[in-house]
Amino acid sequence: MILRKRIIIVQTRLASRVFSFKNHYLPIVDHYDIIIIGGGLAGLTAAIHLGNESYRVLLLERYPYPHHKVCGEYVSNEIKPYLANLGVALPKTVSIDTLQLSTRTGKSLETKLPLGGFGISRYTFDHTLYKKAISSGVSVKFETVKNVTFSKDTFRVFTEKENTYSASVTLGAYGKRSGLDKQLNRKFIGKKAPWIGVKAHYAFPEFPDNLVALHNFEGGYGGLSKTESGAVNFCYLASYKSFQVEKNIDNFNSKVVAKNIFLNQFLEQAQPLFEEPMSIAQVSFDRKQLVEQHVLMCGDTAGLIHPLCGNGMAMAIHSAKIASERIDNYFKNAEYGRSEMESDYKKEWTNSFKRRLQTGRILQSVLLSPRASNLLMGTITKSPQLIRSLIKSTHGKPISL
Numbered sequence: 064m065i066l067r068k069r070i071i072i073v074q075t076r077l078a079s080r081v082f083s084f085k086n087h088y089l090p091i092v093d094h095y096d097i098i099i100i101g102g103g104l105a106g107l108t109a110a111i112h113l114g115n116e117s118y119r120v121l122l123l124e125r126y127p128y129p130h131h132k133v134c135g136e137y138v139s140n141e142i143k144p145y146l147a148n149l150g151v152a153l154p155k156t157v158s159i160d161t162l163q164l165s166t167r168t169g170k171s172l173e174t175k176l177p178l179g180g181f182g183i184s185r186y187t188f189d190h191t192l193y194k195k196a197i198s199s200g201v202s203v204k205f206e207t208v209k210n211v212t213f214s215k216d217t218f219r220v221f222t223e224k225e226n227t228y229s230a231s232v233t234l235g236a237y238g239k240r241s242g243l244d245k246q247l248n249r250k251f252i253g254k255k256a257p258w259i260g261v262k263a264h265y266a267f268p269e270f271p272d273n274l275v276a277l278h279n280f281e282g283g284y285g286g287l288s289k290t291e292s293g294a295v296n297f298c299y300l301a302s303y304k305s306f307q308v309e310k311n312i313d314n315f316n317s318k319v320v321a322k323n324i325f326l327n328q329f330l331e332q333a334q335p336l337f338e339e340p341m342s343i344a345q346v347s348f349d350r351k352q353l354v355e356q357h358v359l360m361c362g363d364t365a366g367l368i369h370p371l372c373g374n375g376m377a378m379a380i381h382s383a384k385i386a387s388e389r390i391d392n393y394f395k396n397a398e399y400g401r402s403e404m405e406s407d408y409k410k411e412w413t414n415s416f417k418r419r420l421q422t423g424r425i426l427q428s429v430l431l432s433p434r435a436s437n438l439l440m441g442t443i444t445k446s447p448q449l450i451r452s453l454i455k456s457t458h459g460k461p462i463s464l
Contacts, residue, residue, distance in 0.1 A: 095121040097390060098220050098230040100208045101237030103132070104185075104376055105362025107192035108383035109234055109390075111149050114199030116391055121202045121228055123220070129190035133262040133343040136296040137275045137288045138188075139180045139377040145384055145462040151195050157182035157289045163276040169324050173274075180275070180377075184264070184290040188376075208237070210246055213357045216401070232390050236361040236383070239346055247355045256347035259306050262298040263340040265333035270295045280323045281305060287329065294336055297329070303344065312340050353409045357401065361386045365412060368420055378416060381462055385411045 097113055099106045102124030110122045137159060146153065160179040165171035197203065206222040211233060213219075218233040237243060244252040275288040285299030299320065309315040321327040346367070353365050362379035386408055393404040 092219070092227050092229045093121070095119045095202070095228065095230040096394065097121070097232045097234065098123065098218060098228055099234045099236055100211070100220065100243065100358075101235065101362075101364065102128075102193065102203065103189065103236060103238055103362060103379065104192065105364070105379040105383045106234070106236030107189060107196055108146075108149070108380045109236065109361060109387045110196040110201040110203075111151065111192065111199050112383065112387035113390060114196060114201040115149060117200070118391075118394065119202075120200070121204065121230070122196065123204055123206050123208055123222065123228075125205065125207045127205050128193045129186045131262075131264075131337075131341060132185040132189070133260045133298065133341050134185050135286045135288070135298045135375065136184050136188075136290050137180050137182055137286065137376075139374050140178050141462055142377045142380045145380065149195070150199075151192065153181075153183070154187060154191060154291060156291050157272050159273055159275050159288060161271070161274050163274055163325075165276075165278045165323060165325050167279045167281055167323050171325065176275075182272075182275075182288045182290050182296070184292065184294070184296065187291055208243055211243065211356070211358060218357075232393065233358045234361055234386055234390070235355070235358045235364045236379075237364055239343070239363045239367055241364075247358070249352065249355055251347050251349040251351055254347070254349060256345040256349070257303050258300055258346035258348070259303050260298065260300050260343045260346050261312055261340050262296065262342075264290070264292075264294040264296055264336040265329075266293075266336055267295045267329065267333035268293070269332070270329075276325065278323045278325045280320050280326065282319065285320065285326060295329075295333065297333075300346065312342065353412055354405045357405065359386050359390070359405065359408055366416060366420055368416070374419065378419070381415060382412060384462060385415065 096118040097120045099110050099120065099122045102110075102122050106122060106124070110120050113120050143153075158179070159182055160176055161173055162176050163171060163173045193203065204222075204226075206224050206226060208220055209223050210221040211218060212221075213233075216231065218230050220228045220230070220233065222228075235243070240252065240256070270287065270289060272289050275286065277284060277286050280299075280301075282305030283299055283301030285297060287295055287297050290296050301315065301319075305319060306315050309318055316330055321330050348367050351360065351364070351366050353360050361382045363375065365382060368375050368378055389404045389408045389411070392399050392407075393401065
């Protein structure tokens, strides 16, 4: 690690131990090379990557592991080589190679996935990465971040437990939205987000292991796929406007979601495994800045792909790789400054994901239009190559090492 940047850390450590103007000691600040805010897939993967490089890394996450999250639980195979290179040993997963699509009117088709993927719950996936991060020397603290400041080339991170931490680099990987977005004055946070996400696990042994299904209904769409436990994850996205009419999840499922014949069959026969479904409101697909006040944004914090693309988890992990490599170069190369690190991160992130996000926006607008979705389904039924081309445009190739 380059000496120039180590000197900054030492100077900041000394500064934290001086008297305040009223002869009270200032709180002693814990110092790290990198602080990662948020312990989802992006945050944990970046922590492992940088921990493997022997940096002093602090990961701040609100909830102890393991825990469930509102998320589709199909992961593209594109990230497997990278995880293996990090030394992440995945538990037994479900191999998925087939996609099923249906419109609200009952038109459907199945096609082989060009690259394929696997099914794993966030409960297990995040916990697996957490244990690997600990073994890689990462410090993990379960605290909620309330503020971040940047001055004299150093970040200060303040938590609700009244703790203060500092670092040379800070990575934001805290998910779709947070109070921290408001503190950082991010533009999208002031807009109303018209989407709600709902997720639950079900017992439904008849559901094929190798299948990921995407079913459309009025005002939204839902995905079904098996996880490593044998449970079927059902996660859907709905417009808040349509959801609000029915007041609650049970009513919405029975009166709206179940109008799709495939989802009706599933909801009638499957047995819920959660006491109550999980939900998340104010889901925003607006464009986000990749760097905010010198914090590098990663995963869903940087940009959210529409769930119908089935690639959000892989994108989060890939974005962690991009950020970690730029950070590693920043510490090891004295000629590589913060502005170059930020610029290169934005360029590489954009080159990797801009096309996927654009395709996702177009596909979502088509699927939410009854006329357009029926037209698309009729077209791709006659041309299987077209649907495979669409899938490829929202997925990447296996991540190069």
